Amino acid sequence: MLLENQHPDNKSLMAAIVGAPNVGKSSLVNYLLGMDLSIVTSKPQTTRNKFHAVFTVDHTEVVLVDTPGLHKASQELNKRINQQAVEGVDGVDVNLLLIDLTKDILGQIKDFKEYIGGKELSKTWLVFTKSDRVENAEALPLDKVFEQAKEVIPSIERFFCISTKAGDNVHLLTAALCDEAKPGSHYYLDGAISNKSQRFFATEYIREQAFELLKDELPYEMAVVIDEYKDFKDKTGAFAAHISASILVNRPSQRAIVVGSKGTMIKEIGMRARKKIAAMTDGTVHLNLHVKVSPKWFKNNFVLEELGLPRATNSARVWKKR
Ligand SMILES: Nc1nc2c(ncn2[C@@H]2O[C@H](COP(=O)(O)OP(=O)(O)O)[C@@H](O)[C@H]2O)c(=O)[nH]1
Ligand SMILES: [Mg+2]
Structure with a gap:
């Protein structure tokens, strides 16, 4: 829902960040x-839930929708993760x-088309990422690739070639x-950065570490x-929080690894996340x-719902194995 009584110069845009796992979506956000x-x-499938991330430039608000990477999915958890991306x-x-x-x-372009199924897409911009990892990225025939891509996904309108690591061309985007x-x-109100709570990001930062x-x-399996x-x-008058959290694992042997010898691993995860x-x-x-x-938390509807991953609705169409 949009806010009322706004400055007359206000503008807004909502943009979904989509693509395969590990292409640099969250880095761009x-x-x-x-x-x-x-x-x-550095591992694929880090992001599991879609969420809004907001930035403003003068009176212009841009709402980014970070999404998990679309990937082949036969397990219930992965189907639900993909569903988050498709809904994005x-x-x-x-x-x-x-x-x-x-x-x-x-x-990657063909895969995206397949994962998205028959869904109507808004205008789509290709963003080629990690240009710092390619020698002489300017010399790549991206114009040609762009034309081919438009044949696969007609809503593609333009393209960018960026590196968030080197900071190249992100300003153009x-x-x-x-x-x-x-x-x-x-x-969103001034100063808001996400539709997800600090509590959500606390779990994310523990999982990240x-x-x-x-x-x-x-x-x-965690x-x-x-x-x-x-x-x-x-x-x-400063902010303080007391947080108790559990890392769920599938098997007792995994528990031993996460705890580590004399608790060193769990201590390190906790220290970094804190x-x-x-x-x-x-x-x-x-x-x-x-x-x-x-055991098998990743098949347990109750746990998956708690993780913000409701059941996928159109699994038959979108998740067929290739
Ligand atoms: N060299 C390089 N690595 C990048 C760039 N963007 C992301 N990465 C790396 O790619 C990996 C996946 O990034 P992430 O943002 O989590 O990708 P996501 O799964 O699409 O959200 C991480 O190790 C990032 O550091 C980039 O522009 N250049
Ligand atoms: Mg991500």
């Missing part, structure tokens, strides 16, 4: 916001379809997004739930972390 809001790791394009003004320049470009904004009310510190398949979240003003939550809240944070064995 963070770059545009100017802060590490969305979690970024609903009702937006622009889709930014991110394409990793270091991988098969046309393959920012300017284009602001130019595209239409006069009208903002969706665990993802980075733990190897192999373990991160995919989730974080909050057991208790109390925030208050301390004696000096720092990041404290930075987000600009306050003092006490974080109590536990590891719980919750």
